[in-house]
Amino acid sequence: MDSSDQSTFEVSNLRVVRNGNEILKSISFRAAPGELIGLLGPSGSGKSTLMRSLLGVQAITGGSARIMESAAGSPALRGRLGYMAQSAAVYLDLTVEENIRYFAGVLVQPLSEVARVMDVVALTSFSRRLVSSLSGGERTRVSLGIALLGSPPALILDEPTVGLDPILRRDLWRTFEALARTGATVIVSSHVMDEAARCARLLLLRDGTLLFDGTPASLLATSEAPGYDEAFERLIEGSR
Ligand SMILES: Nc1ncnc2c1ncn2[C@@H]1O[C@H](COP(=O)(O)OP(=O)(O)OP(=O)(O)O)[C@@H](O)[C@H]1O
Ligand SMILES: [Mg+2]
Numbered sequence: 001m002d003s004s005d006q007s008t009f010e011v012s013n014l015r016v017v018r019n020g021n022e023i024l025k026s027i028s029f030r031a032a033p034g035e036l037i038g039l040l041g042p043s044g045s046g047k048s049t050l051m052r053s054l055l056g057v058q059a060i061t062g063g064s065a066r067i068m069e070s071a072a073g074s075p076a077l078r079g080r081l082g083y084m085a086q087s088a089a090v091y092l093d094l095t096v097e098e099n100i101r102y103f104a105g106v107l108v109q110p111l112s113e114v115a116r117v118m119d120v121v122a123l124t125s126f127s128r129r130l131v132s133s134l135s136g137g138e139r140t141r142v143s144l145g146i147a148l149l150g151s152p153p154a155l156i157l158d159e160p161t162v163g164l165d166p167i168l169r170r171d172l173w174r175t176f177e178a179l180a181r182t183g184a185t186v187i188v189s190s191h192v193m194d195e196a197a198r199c200a201r202l203l204l205l206r207d208g209t210l211l212f213d214g215t216p217a218s219l220l221a222t223s224e225a226p227g228y229d230e231a232f233e234r235l236i237e238g239s240r
Helices: 047-055 096-106 113-121 136-147 166-181 193-200 216-223 228-239
Strands: 008-016 023-029 036-040 064-065 081-083 154-157 183-188 202-204 209-214
Touching: 008 047, 008 202, 023 047, 023 064, 023 096, 023 202, 023 209, 036 047, 036 166, 036 193, 047 064, 047 154, 047 183, 081 113, 081 136, 096 113, 096 183, 113 136, 113 216, 166 193, 193 216, 193 228, 202 216, 202 228, 209 216, 209 228, 216 228
Parallel strands: 036 183, 036 202, 081 154, 154 183
Antiparallel strands: 008 023, 008 064, 202 209
């Protein structure tokens, strides 16, 4: 079988143990270009740990995580993997544009990228505002803009929509859909099950175990549940 060359992410039997606790228990999945994947699970289920493993900043106990043919964390992936951390990693005392320009410099991106990503995240009119004066949702969009610098073919976004109002969440999901349509593989985490409906594919994580990998429709069908919260509960009960 030789389909590995079509995978953006290839995770095999990934295990992470921290301080004697097994945080991720033999996780395996593949993701192809153009896929928009929701990584859903309750708080503490291991979403951020999985994302950090893909990024190559988390020590892996067993198994492997490969991104575009390279081991996670490999220098070959520099600039090809966009990441947005769960806590906004922006400078409060710089303006929106200064923040994005700073990271564009770090990533050796042309200045035209600064204007482009500000437009994508709808922050052009905020470009001269200090980040300290922005709302939570606006700060999130600055972080997202930074992750989009250079149009990386792989994106890992850790809870980008948490705490945002429904309109902003909808707009952000539209942005993720548009990115996937251009061929990017986008993994978005959330602990809000409602977001399941937005993704073409769902990975459901609980206590470090992948309980489900499939479409939202097949999740509802297989669990015979009226909604995503109930579907997830039934999956948990069934896995006990
Ligand atoms: N240094 C550590 N040592 C031991 N356990 C840890 C350590 N760091 C994190 N954990 C545990 O790992 C588990 C997974 O954490 P993780 O941050 O990946 O969860 P999450 O799904 O991202 O949660 P949230 O939705 O709250 O962001 C949690 O139970 C957490 O307490
Ligand atoms: Mg997290």
